[in-house]
Amino acid sequence: MNRKLQDLLLILPGVGWLTVFMVIPCLIVFFYAFLERGVYGGIEYTYNLQNFVRAFEPVYFSIFLMSAKIATLSTVISVLIAYPAAYAISLAPREKQMRYLFLVMLPFWSNYLIRTYAWIVLLNREGLINNGLESLGLIEEPLPILYNQFSIVTGLVYNYLPFVILAIYSSIQRLNPEIREASEDLGAPSWKTFMRVTLPLTLPGVAAGAVFVFVLSIGNFITPDLLGGGRIQMVGNLIYDQFLSARDWPFGAALSMILIFIMMVLLFAQAVAVNRAQAQRSTADA
Amino acid sequence: MPSARRASPVLNLHLGLVYLFLYAPIAVLMVLSFNRGGMPTAWTGFSFDWYVTLVHSPEIISSALNTLIVAVSSTLIATVLGTLLALGVERRRASSGLDALLFAPMIIPDIVLAIALLSFFTLLEFTLGLYSIILSHVVFNIAFVCAVVRTRLKHFDHSIVEASIDLGASDFTTFTRITLPVIFPGVLAGALLAFTLSVDEFIIAFFTAGAGSSSTTLPMRIYSMIRFGVTPEINAMATIVMLFSFTLVFLSQRANKGTLAGQ
Numbered sequence: 001m002n003r004k005l006q007d008l009l010l011i012l013p014g015v016g017w018l019t020v021f022m023v024i025p026c027l028i029v030f031f032y033a034f035l036e037r038g039v040y041g042g043i044e045y046t047y048n049l050q051n052f053v054r055a056f057e058p059v060y061f062s063i064f065l066m067s068a069k070i071a072t073l074s075t076v077i078s079v080l081i082a083y084p085a086a087y088a089i090s091l092a093p094r095e096k097q098m099r100y101l102f103l104v105m106l107p108f109w110s111n112y113l114i115r116t117y118a119w120i121v122l123l124n125r126e127g128l129i130n131n132g133l134e135s136l137g138l139i140e141e142p143l144p145i146l147y148n149q150f151s152i153v154t155g156l157v158y159n160y161l162p163f164v165i166l167a168i169y170s171s172i173q174r175l176n177p178e179i180r181e182a183s184e185d186l187g188a189p190s191w192k193t194f195m196r197v198t199l200p201l202t203l204p205g206v207a208a209g210a211v212f213v214f215v216l217s218i219g220n221f222i223t224p225d226l227l228g229g230g231r232i233q234m235v236g237n238l239i240y241d242q243f244l245s246a247r248d249w250p251f252g253a254a255l256s257m258i259l260i261f262i263m264m265v266l267l268f269a270q271a272v273a274v275n276r277a278q279a280q281r282s283t284a285d286a
Numbered sequence: 287m288p289s290a291r292r293a294s295p296v297l298n299l300h301l302g303l304v305y306l307f308l309y310a311p312i313a314v315l316m317v318l319s320f321n322r323g324g325m326p327t328a329w330t331g332f333s334f335d336w337y338v339t340l341v342h343s344p345e346i347i348s349s350a351l352n353t354l355i356v357a358v359s360s361t362l363i364a365t366v367l368g369t370l371l372a373l374g375v376e377r378r379r380a381s382s383g384l385d386a387l388l389f390a391p392m393i394i395p396d397i398v399l400a401i402a403l404l405s406f407f408t409l410l411e412f413t414l415g416l417y418s419i420i421l422s423h424v425v426f427n428i429a430f431v432c433a434v435v436r437t438r439l440k441h442f443d444h445s446i447v448e449a450s451i452d453l454g455a456s457d458f459t460t461f462t463r464i465t466l467p468v469i470f471p472g473v474l475a476g477a478l479l480a481f482t483l484s485v486d487e488f489i490i491a492f493f494t495a496g497a498g499s500s501s502t503t504l505p506m507r508i509y510s511m512i513r514f515g516v517t518p519e520i521n522a523m524a525t526i527v528m529l530f531s532f533t534l535v536f537l538s539q540r541a542n543k544g545t546l547a548g549q
Binding site: 081 | 300304325374375378387388396397398402425428432457479482485486489508524532535539
């Protein structure tokens with residue numbers, strides 16, 4: 001059998017599956033975004049941009065803004081927590097690093113619903129945190145820490161932090177130690193070496209982790225649904241409602257396409273930034 | 287180069303707090319699942335009552351069975367397709383289009399993939415149920431299996447394949463006797479990971495399960511329990527599901543040392 005044909009036979013089933021059950025469904029949604037809701041909730045085949053115009057009405061636009069704000073907060077906090085943690089792991093003895101990293105990633109592979117539910121138990125009015133603070137006499141009234149932006153951001157940071165640590169760790173790992181040593185041999189204090197050498201060279205890892213958290217946060221459904229308690233809506237909840245309660249599929253489709261568009265722009269920007277950083281690094285290595 | 291670099295105590299303290307942040311919420315659920323009173327406010331004695339309640343609930347058992355059917359079927363399909371895909375992709379020149387297609391299922395918001403699949407099945411008038419969940423779960427499982435096997439193939443010494451063919455072995459013999467045994471740990475690790483993801487997946491299953499309760503999966507049951515309020519049964523359920531995933535991930539890691547940590 002010739003090699004080209006073999007390659008094709010290996011690749012075709014998988015690519016075919018992804019095409020039929022991912023690419024085509026997404027194209028259908030793209031197509032629906034330009035249609036209209038029928039009187040009884042069906043789909044009317046009249047093409048226009050009405051759904052996209054509607055997405056920018058204040059009611060809906062404010063939900064996009066809220067989602068972007070929550071995603072931004074979660075991203076910034078995750079990176080601030082993850083960087084020093086990844087750095088600490090990279091300084092541990094070599095044989096222990098993998099074990100530390102495995103412990104970071106372990107919760108990431110477990111049930112998302114349950115990891116989110118754990119925060120309801122911790123944060124509710126009679127929850128462990130409020131109860132603990134009350135019995136210590138630090139507060140008299142339970143703190144309102146559940147069903148608001150705080151609890152949503154906490155949940156998102158909790159769920160995605162492992163991945164950010166992993167992304168930053170791998171970029172620190174790839175760092176050429178000689179560059180840092182050169183900087184120190186030339187008399188730079190270690191904070192200066194960090195700010196001028198280590199940090200800039202590990203920014204691609206930070207960018208990868210940050211884009212990942214942002215993209216998964218802005219399109220999230222479960223976290224705002226469970227930890228927002230219906231008081232805060234994000235785009236994911238809006239899409240859910242359009243498909244299951246309002247039965248306005250075309251509008252829900254348009255919202256999904258806007259979400260995908262935001263995601264693609266960010267991933268593209270990240271790819272460009274990483275390429276630029278790699279070009280810089282090869283000059284630095286040379 | 288034995289570096290003199292050591293983490294400062296402040297950095298290590300930070301790392302310790304990160305582990306506390308990651309594991310304390312899980313530990314709390316596990317401890318509470320053995321609390322007789324069931325409520326987080328007071329410890330009223332050790333008991334297995336909540337586990338007994340779970341085992342005696344026919345809804346829980348039937349949804350656990352559904353989850354098992356979905357996870358086993360989608361993992362089997364995805365492991366075969368994902369492994370073939372990884373073998374094919376690694377033999378070719380890098381293609382960014384193909385890489386994007388393989389990366390997409392991991393990064394696309396679940397809710398978007400869920401409504402896309404619902405639209406697709408509805409348009410085709412495909413009856414929703416366990417079949418549609420299985421077809422849908424294969425999508426993200428292929429991507430994960432393929433990624434794990436590709437990492438394994440990166441360390442694969444292709445000269446042994448050439449040696450086998452030079453010595454007159456057929457392509458098929460070379461595959462079953464050389465390639466497969468070498469990549470098998472990666473395949474197993476990918477399959478275990480895919481199984482874990484499928485067992486835990488909620489939104490896509492929720493949208494593609496259809497209206498009847500006969501295709502309710504365990505995560506769908508957990509979701510409605512959580513929406514209903516904080517009940518002690520959830521803690522017992524959470525403990526079982528968590529320990530189950532941890533075991534699978536641990537086995538996957540053992541099967542394929544280092545791959546999960548991204549190396």
